[in-house]
Amino acid sequence: MGVSIEDVAEQAQVSTATVSRALRGLPRVSPATRARVLAAAQELGYVPSRSASGLASGLTRTVGLLVPFVDRWYFGRAVEGIDQVLRDSGYNLLLFSLGGGHGHGRKRSFTEAMVRKQIDALLVLSLGLSPEELCQLQHTGIPLLSVGGPVEGCSGVFIDDRAAARAATEHLIALGHRRIGYLQGGSDDEQSFEVPNLRTAAFAAAMSRAGLELRPEWMLPGDFTVSGGVRAAAQIYDLPGESPTALFCGSDEMALGAMFEAQRRGMRIPEELSLIGIDDHDFSAPAGLTTVAQNPWEQGRVAATMVLAELGGVSGAVQGRIMPFELVERGSTAPPQR
Amino acid sequence: MGVSIEDVAEQAQVSTATVSRALRGLPRVSPATRARVLAAAQELGYVPSRSASGLASGLTRTVGLLVPFVDRWYFGRAVEGIDQVLRDSGYNLLLFSLGGGHGHGRKRSFTEAMVRKQIDALLVLSLGLSPEELCQLQHTGIPLLSVGGPVEGCSGVFIDDRAAARAATEHLIALGHRRIGYLQGGSDDEQSFEVPNLRTAAFAAAMSRAGLELRPEWMLPGDFTVSGGVRAAAQIYDLPGESPTALFCGSDEMALGAMFEAQRRGMRIPEELSLIGIDDHDFSAPAGLTTVAQNPWEQGRVAATMVLAELGGVSGAVQGRIMPFELVERGSTAPPQR
DNA sequence: CTGTTAGCGCATTCAG
DNA sequence: CTGAATGCGCTAACAG
Numbered sequence: 057m058g059v060s061i062e063d064v065a066e067q068a069q070v071s072t073a074t075v076s077r078a079l080r081g082l083p084r085v086s087p088a089t090r091a092r093v094l095a096a097a098q099e100l101g102y103v104p105s106r107s108a109s110g111l112a113s114g115l116t117r118t119v120g121l122l123v124p125f126v127d128r129w130y131f132g133r134a135v136e137g138i139d140q141v142l143r144d145s146g147y148n149l150l151l152f153s154l155g156g157g158h159g160h161g162r163k164r165s166f167t168e169a170m171v172r173k174q175i176d177a178l179l180v181l182s183l184g185l186s187p188e189e190l191c192q193l194q195h196t197g198i199p200l201l202s203v204g205g206p207v208e209g210c211s212g213v214f215i216d217d218r219a220a221a222r223a224a225t226e227h228l229i230a231l232g233h234r235r236i237g238y239l240q241g242g243s244d245d246e247q248s249f250e251v252p253n254l255r256t257a258a259f260a261a262a263m264s265r266a267g268l269e270l271r272p273e274w275m276l277p278g279d280f281t282v283s284g285g286v287r288a289a290a291q292i293y294d295l296p297g298e299s300p301t302a303l304f305c306g307s308d309e310m311a312l313g314a315m316f317e318a319q320r321r322g323m324r325i326p327e328e329l330s331l332i333g334i335d336d337h338d339f340s341a342p343a344g345l346t347t348v349a350q351n352p353w354e355q356g357r358v359a360a361t362m363v364l365a366e367l368g369g370v371s372g373a374v375q376g377r378i379m380p381f382e383l384v385e386r387g388s389t390a391p392p393q394r
Numbered sequence: 395m396g397v398s399i400e401d402v403a404e405q406a407q408v409s410t411a412t413v414s415r416a417l418r419g420l421p422r423v424s425p426a427t428r429a430r431v432l433a434a435a436q437e438l439g440y441v442p443s444r445s446a447s448g449l450a451s452g453l454t455r456t457v458g459l460l461v462p463f464v465d466r467w468y469f470g471r472a473v474e475g476i477d478q479v480l481r482d483s484g485y486n487l488l489l490f491s492l493g494g495g496h497g498h499g500r501k502r503s504f505t506e507a508m509v510r511k512q513i514d515a516l517l518v519l520s521l522g523l524s525p526e527e528l529c530q531l532q533h534t535g536i537p538l539l540s541v542g543g544p545v546e547g548c549s550g551v552f553i554d555d556r557a558a559a560r561a562a563t564e565h566l567i568a569l570g571h572r573r574i575g576y577l578q579g580g581s582d583d584e585q586s587f588e589v590p591n592l593r594t595a596a597f598a599a600a601m602s603r604a605g606l607e608l609r610p611e612w613m614l615p616g617d618f619t620v621s622g623g624v625r626a627a628a629q630i631y632d633l634p635g636e637s638p639t640a641l642f643c644g645s646d647e648m649a650l651g652a653m654f655e656a657q658r659r660g661m662r663i664p665e666e667l668s669l670i671g672i673d674d675h676d677f678s679a680p681a682g683l684t685t686v687a688q689n690p691w692e693q694g695r696v697a698a699t700m701v702l703a704e705l706g707g708v709s710g711a712v713q714g715r716i717m718p719f720e721l722v723e724r725g726s727t728a729p730p731q732r
Numbered sequence: 733c734t735g736t737t738a739g740c741g742c743a744t745t746c747a748g
Numbered sequence: 749c750t751g752a753a754t755g756c757g758c759t760a761a762c763a764g
Contacts, residue, residue: 089750107742108743126464136464152481312680424734
């Protein structure tokens, strides 16, 4: 079955130690010998056993990725970027999805055991870690890096969420809106994840800086999802009395939900209601949604690259990095008509 | 650093072999001994080394998952389902994303080496495999199962795509439509994946069965994506002369693209144009899109369960399975007005 | 029911 | 520059 390093050694007339060196591109191997080994390995279709080399070297050449979901835009994109740089460096990607709430409400139970002795580093995607969890993870001693949001006590790669939310809010204010509502992301079981709170705080700050009133009935949770956006928006649209002329949504998914619900009711966008989100989801350009764009794919690449550098011996390569965002104006925002 | 099985053995006053048996729940261990071992392992914070047990047993307890993307609805959902059953059985999920075309146009180069000696089974997600690729994979001797579409020479878990496409087409026909266009999925670098062709063939068959004309200028490729749907739809809407009264789209993403483009032009749906897709994407219900629903999450679970059973010794557990679909009528389809 | 004995396939000392 | 020896941590026969 398995072609082992011994078979290659025999075929190339050298020792297994030399085969090992030659195949990994280490020095101290003459060009001629290396060529011979490579040829032999090629001919025999030799593939080193990950288990064996992992056991012998203590390294797995595998990076773990902990995600709350994979089936949402931000996460899928980030995973894609991460996988790409890992794969290009010969590393494997071990996926741990918490699968938040799908189906049988699986509990969030990742443990040290999931992680230890099977990965060389861990990337944590847009996830709040409790102090205990973080402590467990840090205790393993492997490089740890968050992507998509800050995790206390751990470096991260993400945008400045306060600034992004502020840019969105101020865009609406600059347009002349004064009655502005807000759809907040996040859910209860994700309390420790700061991103939604940062955005909310920045929205509130921008509003008060402009001397505008925060109306609690116009600030609803939408869970970062389309359907959450639909629900929250419907609730606001149903309110008697004065309505907001604009809605800032903490994610494009929610903004699109709000847009669908508005269209269903025959409301005109942006004439009757301006809508802005954050992300630049695939659907946003086709839908004409104004948004604050970010690039999770690139964020993933940057994070994976850092981790690889660290594993490659560049101590201090894993560090925090603020990534850019950009306001993209499309058709869903305009000055208020009333 | 690492607490090894020997430490546990010493602590529990037994041999390493007994520790191994006890921890894995094998028979031939007295309850008292087992309890002692468990306690010792717990106390020491012992975590077995995957590499070591893999090397000794020849099993990795890891399943590979080969996907073209992860950042699209069907794939993300399927991955979620797969991950869940794998994780619940203590298996790891090793992700291989081909990352089709993102950024630097990475070539599709997964090799035997990616797969061999590091996974116990491989799941292939909605991917056409060339004969050589399939041969390589089968040569490894591990269980192989496709999800989301047929792969010649390999069992698969997926819906009856012909029947699904037929249901969609006949829904439009039953409504009275006679001028029906079609947006096809798939791209050139995915020629070997049969799903788009199956749907196209079924559409054509249903049309001719009803005595309706197939108009080539109304049958355009949309790449399964929103933006592809926008482009294809725009091209059809721009056509001079008679327009179709309905569009069947090979995926909801494309249908939603067609919907966005229609709305941008002020076309009324379903009054001026009926739209139907396949999938039941997250956005479809909020958008009011009629569709033929399928459940990739469940498909993933079924496939993963089969593979696990096979690995568990149930020979023949991996087999083809046709999963259900269901027509879900929403607001985007209605009888033609003209 | 339990301990002993061998490797699993490779990376690493160290000599040469 | 190369080879022989050693052990990574665990599982899998065997005995007992």
